[in-house]
Amino acid sequence: MSRNLILGAALSSLILAAALISFVWTPYDFAAMNIPEKLQTPNARHWFGTDHFGRDMFSMIMVGARTSIAVALVAVGIGMGLGVPLGLAAAARKGSWLDEVIMRGNDLVFAFPSLVIAILITAVYGAGAINAIIAIGIFNIPVFARITRGAALSLWEREFIMAARVAGKSDARISVEHILPNVVNLLIVQGTIQFSLGILAEAGLSYVGLGAQPPTPSWGRMLADAQTMVSFAPHLALIPGLAIIVTVLGLNLMGDGLRDWLDPRIRAARA
Numbered sequence: 645m646s647r648n649l650i651l652g653a654a655l656s657s658l659i660l661a662a663a664l665i666s667f668v669w670t671p672y673d674f675a676a677m678n679i680p681e682k683l684q685t686p687n688a689r690h691w692f693g694t695d696h697f698g699r700d701m702f703s704m705i706m707v708g709a710r711t712s713i714a715v716a717l718v719a720v721g722i723g724m725g726l727g728v729p730l731g732l733a734a735a736a737r738k739g740s741w742l743d744e745v746i747m748r749g750n751d752l753v754f755a756f757p758s759l760v761i762a763i764l765i766t767a768v769y770g771a772g773a774i775n776a777i778i779a780i781g782i783f784n785i786p787v788f789a790r791i792t793r794g795a796a797l798s799l800w801e802r803e804f805i806m807a808a809r810v811a812g813k814s815d816a817r818i819s820v821e822h823i824l825p826n827v828v829n830l831l832i833v834q835g836t837i838q839f840s841l842g843i844l845a846e847a848g849l850s851y852v853g854l855g856a857q858p859p860t861p862s863w864g865r866m867l868a869d870a871q872t873m874v875s876f877a878p879h880l881a882l883i884p885g886l887a888i889i890v891t892v893l894g895l896n897l898m899g900d901g902l903r904d905w906l907d908p909r910i911r912a913a914r915a
Contacts, residue, residue, distance in 0.1 A: 658894075673703070674700065678697075685879055707860070708887070735800060761779040
């Protein structure tokens with residue numbers, strides 16, 4: 645097991661633990677304002693200091709982790725749940741009208757970044773975490789569709805697939821029973837990468853006011869609130885910024901480690 649995987653799993657577990665613990669305990673009520681104690685630097689009572697309303701930053705970071713993980717996890721689930729079947733169907737019908745429709749649809753979605761999709765959705769339904777999930781999830785669909793199709797195409801010419809066809813299995817059954825198990829490792833690695841990108845996307849959407857809305861804490865909105873106070877209260881920007889960096893770094897390291905661990909060719913080369 646590589647050092648990247650161990651370090652990435654440790655950092656990711658730390659953030660996940662903070663998010664899970666926040667459901668049952670935080671040092672202070674994350675929404676409780678205490679104006680006399682506003683803008684305190686990190687100290688024994690408030691480990692990460694307080695913001696301009698006197699709210700405890702450590703408690704807000706814990707709940708913000710919960711928000712970021714939930715948005716990114718559901719969004720990646722949407723992308724994988726819809727993108728993988730589309731990719732399998734496109735590979736099974738390579739060169740057909742179905743393949744063409746799916747891939748051109750992917751190109752169309754790729755033309756609109758998640759931020760643009762979020763703006764379109766919020767213009768109709770308003771800002772919020774649910775709409776951020778939908779926007780990020782829609783952007784993830786073509787990513788998983790392309791990855792799945794590319795990996796599946798190389799398998800359709802293999803001997804065991806030809807044997808399955810001779811046995812009378814349909815393309816749909818072959819895709820589920822033979823193709824999908826052979827691409828699942830690649831999907832796990834890509835899912836980890838997309839999860840880290842989902843964290844960044846959620847922070848970006850919250851930064852511009854399109855993500856989770858008050859009073860729910862969000863790392864991106866904490867950065868937006870801190871931008872006018874960096875000169876005299878830098879901890880307001882440094883702490884949520886570091887939380888994002890640690891989370892994304894941990895997930896990327898874990899994805900890199902998983903790729904090395906799950907790919908037998910890389911393991912053989914290092915043996």
